[in-house]
Amino acid sequence: MSNDRGKIKRHGLSVILTHWLVALSTFVLIFSGFGQMPLYGRYMVDRIPGLFWASDFSVTLLIHYWAAAVLMGAVAFHLVFHIIRRDFDILPRRGDLRESGRIILATFGFGEEPENDKYLAEQRLAYVFIAFSLLLVIVTGVLKVLKNLPSINYSEGFALWITLLHNIGTFLVIIGIVAHLGAFVFKANWPLLPGIFTGSIDREYAKERHGIWYRRICGGKEP
C-alpha cells in the first residue's frame, strides 16, 4: 500500500508497464502511420539525420505492423488483467459529466472540487474516449492487415469505410493524447505524474484530493 511514510502506492508494475507499452507503441504507430501517407518525402522529414528511412513505405509499413502487435498485446493484457482483478476504478460512473464540469470550474477557482475516488471523473471519461479510439484503430487496423493479404479482397465500399474509420480513429487518438497531456498544464495535477513512473504518489495529496480512494485502501484508518 505504501513504500514510505510520505508516499502511497497508486499503480502496480503491471499498470506502469502496460501504460508505457501502449504509449510507446501508439507514438510509433502514429509516426509510421503518417509515414503511410506520402508526407515525409514531401516535407523532407527523410532528410533529418537518422530518418532517411521515414519515406520508405516498405520500412514504415513493417514498423507499423510490429508496433501494432505490441499495442494489441498490451491492450489484451490490460483488458484481461483488470477484468480478472475486477479493477474497474477507471470506468465512468453516473454523473461523471457533471462532476467533470465541477472539477474544471474548480480548477479555475469557481466553486469547490468534489471529493474524488482513485481517478477524477474527467480521467474516467478521458479513459473511455482513448479506449474507444484505440479499439476503433485496432479493429479497423486488423481488417486492413487482412485486406493486404493476397487471398483477401474487400468490396470497394467496405475497404473505403474501414480506411476512413482507421484514419478518423487515428485523429481521435491524437486528440485524446493531447487532452491527456494537456491535463498536466494545470499544477493541481502535477502530483499525479510520479505515479505513472514510480507507482507512488504523495500521501497527503492522495488524502486531500482522492479522499474516497484513500479511505478505501486504508480501510478507514490512518495507516
Place this chain on the structure above:
Amino acid sequence: MSDFSRREFLKRSVASGVAGGLVLAGMNRRAEASAAADVGTVIDLTLCDGCVSLPLPACVSACRDKNKPRFPEPIENIGNYWPQKKKEDWSKKRDLTDRLTPYNWTFVQKVQVEHGGRDHTLYLQRRCMHCDNPPCADLCPFSVLHKMPEGPVLIDHDLCFGGAKCRTVCPWGIPARQAGVGLYLKIVPTFAGGGVMYKCDLCYDRVKAGKIPACVEACPRNAISFGKKEEMRSRAHERAKEIGGYLYGENENGGTSTFYVSPVPFEKIHAALLKQKANQAKPGLPGFPGTPVGVENMTESANGIAWTMAIAPVAGIAAAVGAAYKTMKGGGGDVE
C-alpha cells in the same frame, strides 16, 4: 483477497478471455473472398510491330480516343507542392505519346536487343498490369484504388488525393499524376495532396458490358488477346513454348493479369529499357517502366508477419492471467 478461490479465478479468467478476444474481433470477421481475377490479356511481342506505318500505334490511339472524356482539366494557376518548389502538370503536354501520362494511359516502347546471335526489334505495349494483389490498392492511404471482381484495378478519381503513393509502390510506376485537379483542391491544396492519379482501367465499362478493351479491339495484328484470365495464362504458356520464348507478368509483383510473351529474355529487355531511360532528356521523369524480372510485391514482407501479429494479443492474455493470479494470490494486489 483472502477469500479469492481458484474456482473464482478460473471463472473470471474465462469471462475476461471473452472480452480480451474482442481485441481480435476483426480477425473473426470473414472477409469477402478474393474475387478470382477473371479477365486477363496476352501481349505477344512476336506479333506487335508498333504500327510503324501509322502516326501512332493503334492501341494508343484507341485508348486516347476512348478515355479522352475522362482526361483531367486542371485549374489555371496550379500551386506547387509546398514546401517543394515543384508540381506535376502534364496538361501542356497532352500530345506526349512516348510515356505514360494522365493524358496517355498506354504507350509502346521500342527496344533493340541482341539474343541468340540475332538482333531483335521489339515493341511493348505498356500500361497497368492489373496485379492479383495490387500494392497500389492495398496501400493507398484512402483506399481509393480497388481491385474489381472482374480483375481490373480502378482509381476513384473523385476521391483520389494525388499523393502518388500508388506510383511509388507499383514496381512499374504506372499511375500518372496531374496536379490542379480533384478533391485536394477543396481541402488544403497548398499543404496536402497533389492532384489525381490516372491509369488504364482495362476499359472496365466495356468489360462489364461484355465487350473487349479498346486497345485489344484496335490492334491490327491481334498482338493483344483478351479473355478469361486462366485461358490467357494457358495461351501465354503455349505461345512461349511454341517460340521457345519467355513469359513476363505471371509471377511478377505476386502475379498479374497481363502476360507478355517474348522471344528474348525480359532481363535483356529490362536492361535495354533502363539504358533508354537513362539517355532521356529527363531520366527522372515517371511513366517509362522497365520489365524487372521476378520483382516482389511490396506488401510481401509485411504480409509475412501478419499472422505472427496474432500471437501478440494471445501472449498479452496469457501474461495477464499469470500476472493477475500472482498479484491476487500474493495478497499484495490491492493496488494495481
